[in-house]
Amino acid sequence: MNIDDKNYAHTLLPTSAEEFKTMLKKAAGNTMDVNVSDIMVSGHKCVFVASEGMISTDSLSELVFHPLMQFNLDHKASAEEVYTFLTQQSLMTIDRQELSTFGEVFMRLFSGFAIIFIDGKNKAVSLGIQGYDKRSIENPSSDTNIMGGQDGFIEALRTNVSLVRRRIKSPLLKFELMQVGKVTKTDIAISYLSDRVDKKIVDEIKKRLMDIELDTVFSTGYLKPFLEDKHKAIFSSISTTDRPDAMCIKLNEGKVGVLIDGTPFALILPSVFIEEFRTVDDYTTRSFYTVYIRWIKYLSFLLAVALPGLYVSIASFHPGMLSHRLLLNLVASQESTPYSLTTEAIIITIMYEIMREAGIRLPKAVGGAVSIVGALIIGDAAVTSSLISAPLLIIIGLTATASFVIPGLNQQTSVLRLAYIATGGLFGLYGISILTIAVIANTCVLSSLTVPYTAPISPITVKRLTNILGRPSFLRLQKTKGRVEDLTGVKK
Amino acid sequence: MKKISLMCVLILLVSITFSGCGGRKPDSVGIVQAVGIDKAEDGFKLSLQVFRVSSAGSQTPIDSSKSNVEVISAEGKTIANAVEMCENQLGKKMFFGHNQLLVINKEVNDIYSCLEYFINNFDAYLKMVVAATEKSAKDIISADISSGAVAAETMKKIFDVSKKDGYSTDSRFFKVVSNYINTDGTAVLPLIEKRAQAISDKSKESGEPAQDSLEIKKAILIKNSKFSKTLDMDEVFGINYFLSEIDDSDMIVNTSYGKESVKVKNVKQSSEITEQNDSVKLDKKITVRITLDKEESKDHRDAIKSEVEKKVKEYTESACQKMLSENSADVLGITALVRQTDYKLYKKLIDDREEFLKNVKTNIKVSAVY
Amino acid sequence: MKISSWQLLILLFLSRIFITITYFTLEDISPSVMMSTSAFSVAADMILVIPTIFLYKKYPDENVIRSAFEISKIFGVILFVLYFIFAIFMIFRTVRFFLYFFENAFLNLLPTIVVGILLIAASAYVAHLGIEAAARSASIVFVSFILLLIAVVFTTAEDFDISNYYVEPIGTSDIFSGIVNGISRSSEMVVLVLLLPYLKNGIGKSVYGFLLIKLLFVEMIVLLCMLLLGGYIEAVPFPFFTVCSFAKAPFVERLDAVFLVIWTLMGVIKLSLFTISLRPASVLIKPFSSKMATNLAPFVIGGIPALYLAYKEQMIIPLLDNELTAAAIVLLGTVIPLAVLILRRFKREKN
Structure with a gap:
């Protein structure tokens, strides 16, 4: 039977062990990580296939070879008997599958399973003895909590x-x-x-x-x-x-x-x-504290997205909104800087993004040096040399810190922040309102499998409003069970 | 289609970015702190106290010990024209959003024109204080008052305290204009004067210049859009007690126990209008609260109470007499009261407002409480 | 996609209050008369909306144009064209009105053309996203408006002067002109007729609820301006805007620019509704069946003349108090739905 990399997935397994080996080697090419061995089980020819580094050698000898050798000692068996032993009678591994196509064989093989093909039977058996190296369970990297569990998902x-x-x-x-x-x-x-x-x-x-x-x-x-x-x-x-x-x-x-x-x-x-x-x-915290922190997060999100844009627009176009003393200080600080507020804000924001990206990509050993350089360049030297004004630096610093409060929305806050600065600097609060309605409309129309993305704020679902304002107490949580249909209003 | 829309967006972005629209800076406008209007030969002489930072540098805050302002003047046929001249002088557009004070010289003929500019300017700060002066308005706003970031801040504080103490009527811009429109051009403005303070020997030695101070000792009545009679402090107190504007005023009372200084504050007032022939009778009840520095005996307190009631009644009756009977100036809100009570009567009476105000009978009852 | 009665209420409310909070002219009438005649105006609206309610109850998944198609295709086409022209006219008027306010209140802030283009672009985008986007965004804008109103009331309360309040007697002519003025500002009554296919249920709740809330807010806003501004109200073209420039919040010295933000949000939603409301019927008419035709065309045809007039600083037609506009609204919002209702019943009986 012909096999190649286009039709291997649906090609049925042959009956002969030799043919099986030939076809397997043809489909897999000369890849060095597929080990094919001939073994005899109870005088019956079998083919053992495994992927290098994927199986556990301890499990292999204990769970596979040892029982097979025991079976071998007893008597000479037929293909059917060997197959029945492998699939039903022995206590080798819990995860055993019968395979009938090369597609299934390769799936299992490269998932760390061992494959045994019995001569005379057009099926193979996969045995779950995975032993590939994997990372140990560690703290979650992106979503850190204080009182929650400290184990996170890994790659396996x-x-x-x-x-x-x-x-x-x-x-x-x-x-x-x-x-x-x-x-x-x-x-x-x-x-x-x-x-x-x-x-x-x-x-x-x-x-x-x-x-x-x-x-x-x-x-x-x-x-x-x-x-x-x-x-x-x-x-x-x-x-x-x-x-x-x-x-x-x-x-x-x-x-x-x-x-x-x-x-x-x-x-x-x-x-x-x-x-x-x-x-x-x-x-894990008291509900009053949860309410407090929740609102801090909402505020942080708004600050992270809109604060620099609002500052630039108000200071440039609507100075009457600022308090008298604040405006005078602002004007004093802007007196000697060469660029407009918009330009300054864009420069600092881009510099911050460069620092942030560098901080993620750099090796840990150098990371500390980057933060020192960043603080010196942006913080001290730029302000002292009157390239940028101190109030704006405070604004961007606060914005940057606020953006770390909601790491899941980091992509959106980074881009929207720049958009708000640009529109605020070009068109004042009017531009910000235009951008805001576009963002709100874009977000409101979004659905996640019939669930409106802005639920339960819009459309309002009164039952779930307490979950926005804070968190219901556990006594209440006992009585109410949250369901997805609470957000859609459609009962299951 | 997608490529075309992307191209359009890119072109739009580039053209907007390079159009220079985003080049605004907060210091590109002149922040006006105070405005002075004097009479000029042909129109108005406008003086503007504009913020100018005395110390520069992005890390340097404003130096409160220095002036931080400059005063520029220009003449024009209209206020708008004069503002334009000032802008040409300074090279910046004027921003009136933080203007704290508007001083108008007594010689100015057309007061409404002065106010109208700020009514039509939506940036104008509606709570700015409007005052008058007998001398030069430019002098007033050039006063060297060094405390506060800018002089106008201190000037506003002076007015706020004066109002609280009853030395000045509520002359915030929107209130002045509101009364002005309601009464066909009547208002009361505080009269502000500048006085150079004597400097101490120590300051003379160190070479410090004399500092100016501002004081409010009188008020001026505006009638039919023109400055009219000057009002003394008693009359101003009378108006303020009548309108229940006294927040914390010192009063000297003479009792059998001697001269006393007490704090008096308006707490309640009620008015009742009844039609009487071709005019109205106003029954006014005013309640004031007295605060003493120390505990006194019952008789002593009663004596003070009766003196305070007498004095407040004197002030208010005098104010009514002067404003209504002698000057036919409705600074006491009579027209508004009539309008609220009986609109038909109001319509009838405003046809001849002066006559109506002359004939208003007032009956004022004052009670003081502790 | 269906919207709830509450969402419809908010959409209609925002469309209406957009006009009230900016431009209720007190050059011709006093605030007292305005407060009194508003009640009569709302009472008239409650009567005028009855045919629309009956039309919905009878044919819940159709709007007046679709119903007209059931009577005859030509009739349907004629009605569609009428409503299409109305949409263009209202877009023109709303954009011009918006620019008029902007030019006066925010002098030299931005070039008028830029303001107009941004407004039209944003409205077209929201219209493109559909009724879902408009309805859900409207809820958020509504909450923002309420917060602004609360901030304004609380921060200006200490300066309220009760002596500024008075009641002026009104006559029949005042009532009549109040009703006409009220109707001429109520283009949302025509939009309502077209939005019916989107409504899930509860038309009575949403429409009458809207009218009552509208009355409440109009009275509240006029009263607020009256108590605070007193005689000053006669000197300013935009009383509520002036009140906002007077109001002060903890970190913000004045709220007029905040007002601008919220007003712009309302304006975008109002404009988008004109074309969104045409969508359900436009699919029946080939030249208008594409989204471009119903979304973009009215904005271009209505918006460009408005921009041109703004550029030339001309106001060709009176902005709001227009008897012709009131007549058009009554025709499209009451007479035509009533006619369609009768004709459809007649056709059904005939069949």
Whole structure:
């Protein structure tokens, strides 16, 4: 039978071990990481295939070879008997699959499974003895909390699944596995609580994932555009998290989580705007403090996006709005600077973005030096030499700090900030109002799988308003169970 | 289509960016702190106190010990014309959004023209104080008052305190214009004077220049858009007590126990208008609160109370007599009261406002409480 | 996409209050007369809106144009053209009015053409996004407006002068002109007729709720201006704007520029509604079935003359108190829905 890299996925396995080996080697090419060995099991020829560095050698000898040798000692068996032993009788590994095509063989092989092909049987058996190196569970990198759990997702899908499963010990929690990416065949696990989720949402997500025609899927960013509704939006209606506890909270609300093998970030959908301001810490602190911090976050978001633009527009076009003394100080500070406020603001903002990007990319050893240089250049030298004014520096500093309060919206705040500075500097508060209505309209029209992105603010859902203003007490949470349909008003 | 729209957006962005629209700086406008209007041969002489920072540098704050202002003057047929001349002198557009004070010289004929410029200028600060002066308005706004970032800040504070103490009527711009329009051109403005203070020997030795001070000792009545009679302090107190504007005023009372200084404050007032022949009768009840520095006996307190009531009644009756009977000037809000009570009567009476005001009968009752 | 009754109420409210908070002229009438006649104007609106309500109850998924198509295609086309022309005219008037205010209140701030272009572009964008975007954005703008109003009231309360309030007796001519003025400013009554297919339910709630809230806010705003400004109100063309420049918030010395922001947001939503309301019916008429035709064309045809007039500093037609406008609104908002209702019933009986 002919096999090549175009038809291997659907090519059925042959009956002969020799043919199997030939076809396997032809499909895989001369790749050095596929190890093919002939073994005899109870006098019967078999082919053992494994990917180098993917399987655990301890598990291999203990769970596979030892039982096989035991079986071998007893008597000479037929192909069928060997197959039955491998698939039903032995206690080798829990994860055993019967494979009938080369596509399935390669899927399993490169996922760390060992493959045993029995001569005379046109099926193979995969044994789950993965032992590839993976990162140990560490603190989540992007979403830090004080009182919440300190373990975060890692790149291995199955570990991530176990992190979620450990927290929700209910049979209602379901994981559905599928592969996305024609070449990479990346494992994706769709998770949900079956008694809370709207089945239509799950079906829609599965359909959208299956319709993806990409060759490669390496991270969440590859899937997001396909899962979002068709609209060129500023904000994303899908949230990401690297915290298992955060994901469990969202699953409990009837949302769907999508775990992707190879990335420590999970996708949660449908998501609404207000959830970017919610953290696990909200549920570990007193409710009055939660309310306080929540409003600090809202304020931080507004400051991060609009403060420099508002400052530039008010100071340039509407000086009457500033208090008398503030205006005089401002004018005094602007007296000697060469550029307009708009230009200064754009310069400092771009310098800040350069510093920030450098801080992310640089090795840790050099990072400290970058912050010192940044502080010196921007902070001290630029102000002393009257290149920029001190009030503006304070504004940008405050803005930069505020933008770190909501890391999930960092992309949007960075770009919108610049847009606000440009429109505020060119057209004053009028320009800001035009930009604001465009942003609001763009955001309001966004939906996440029929859930309006701006819910429950607009359209107002009174039941969920307390969750915007703060957090309901746990006594109340006992009585009310959050559901996605609370945001849409449509009962499941 | 997508490429075309992208090109359009890019062209728009480039053209806007390079058009220089975004080149505004806060210091590109002249921030006017105080305005003085004098009479000129052919129109008005306008003087503007404009902020000019005395110390520069982006890290240097304003030096409060220095003047931080410059006064520029120009003449014009109209206020707008004069403002334009000032802008030409300074090379900046004038911004009146933080203008604290408007001083008008007594010699100016057309007061409404002075006010009209600021009514039509939407930037104008509506709570700026409007005052008059017998001497030069330019002199007033050039006064060397060194405390505060700019002199106008201190000037405004002087007026605020005066108003609170009853030495000045409420002469905020919007109030003056509102009364002006309601009463066909009547208002009361504080009369402000400048006085150079004597400097101490120590200051003379160190070479410090004499500092100026401003004081409000009188007020001036505007009638039919022209400056009219000067009012003394008693009359001003009378108006303020009548309008319940006294917040914290010192009063000297003579009792059998001697001269006393007490604090008096308006707390309540009520007015009742009844039609009487071709005019009205106004029954006014004023309640004031007295605050003493120390505890006194009951008889002593009663004596003070009765003196305060007598004095407040004197002030208010005198104000009514002077304003209504002698000058037919409605600075006491009579027309507004009539309008509120009986619109038909109001319509009838404003046809001959002067006669109506002359014939108003007032009956004032004052009660003082502790 | 359907909107709730509350969302419709807010859309109509913002369209109306956009006019009230800027330009209620007191050169011809006193604030007292305005307060008194507003009640009569709203009462008249409550009657004039009855045919629209009946039309919705009878045919909930259709607006008046679609209903007209059911009677006859030609009739439908004629009605569509009428409403299309009305949309163009109202866009022209609203843009010109907006620019007139901007030129006067914010002198030398920006070139008028730039202001106009930005306004038209933003409105066209919101219209392009559809009723969802407009309705949800309107909720947010509404909340902002309420906050502004609260800030204005609280920060100016100490300067209220009760003696500025008075009640002026009104006669029949005052009532009549008040009703006419009120109707001439109520273009949203025509927009309502066209927006019906978007409504989920509860037309009575939304329309009568809107009228009552409109009355409440108009009275409140006029009263606020009256108590604060007194005689000053006669000297200024934009009383509420003047009140905002008087008001002070903790970090902000005056609220007039904040007013400008919120007013602009309202203006964009109001303008976008004119073309959004045409969408449900436009799909029936081939030349207008594309989004470009119904979205962009009215803005271009209505906006460009407005920009030109602004550039030339000319006001060809009176802005608001126009009897012709009132007649057009009554025709399109009451007479035509009533006629369609009757004709459709007649056709049904005939069949």
